[in-house]
Amino acid sequence: MSSAPTDKSKSYFPLAGSANDGWSNEEEATATCFCGAVQLKFPTQGPGLVETFVCHCTDCRKITASMFASNFTILDTHLTHVRGRENLNAFGQSKTIGTGNTMTNHFCSTCGTLMYRVSTGFLGMSILRIGTVDDFHLHETKLKPKREQFVENRVKWLHSLDGVRQFEGMGTP
Numbered sequence: 001m002s003s004a005p006t007d008k009s010k011s012y013f014p015l016a017g018s019a020n021d022g023w024s025n026e027e028e029a030t031a032t033c034f035c036g037a038v039q040l041k042f043p044t045q046g047p048g049l050v051e052t053f054v055c056h057c058t059d060c061r062k063i064t065a066s067m068f069a070s071n072f073t074i075l076d077t078h079l080t081h082v083r084g085r086e087n088l089n090a091f092g093q094s095k096t097i098g099t100g101n102t103m104t105n106h107f108c109s110t111c112g113t114l115m116y117r118v119s120t121g122f123l124g125m126s127i128l129r130i131g132t133v134d135d136f137h138l139h140e141t142k143l144k145p146k147r148e149q150f151v152e153n154r155v156k157w158l159h160s161l162d163g164v165r166q167f168e169g170m171g172t173p
């Protein structure tokens with residue numbers, strides 16, 4: 001690990017979890033769980049990349065064990081399980097989902113990292129986590145959230161993101 005300041009203007013892969021084989025190029029990138037058992041590959045632009053957003057809903061607080069989730073949506077036709085699909089466990093429920101949809105979490109059975117969620121209301125796409133993407137430069141650029149939803153649940157000590165569209169509830173796509 002270098003002690004030099006990180007240059008965030010280009011791709012960089014800080015020490016984050018056990019895997020060190022993440023990569024990105026102009027069109028695609030990897031997302032890896034904390035222990036490295038599960039790795040996904042996805043496109044970093046449309047049409048495979050549908051949207052990027054921050055969600056403050058109560059589910060996202062609970063399942064991230066934090067105050068919000070940073071998400072991006074990928075068409076399933078464009079999502080590749082590089083390894084570890086058999087290492088993913090699924091847990092789904094509909095009790096807390098206002099629309100009555102069932103949301104199913106797919107997480108690494110070894111380290112617990114939530115890799116994506118799937119909703120019965122949005123078939124054909126998976127909601128991945130920006131924080132699992134190995135190239136941290138993408139967190140700042142192509143995957144930077146474009147919308148913020150369930151802002152009515154946002155903790156008071158957080159402020160809205162500059163220049164990002166704000167929605168109560170799911171809002172309009």
Ligand SMILES: [Zn+2]
Nearest residue numbers: 033035108111
């Ligand atoms: Zn893992």
Ligand SMILES: [Zn+2]
Nearest residue numbers: 055056057060
């Ligand atoms: Zn949410």
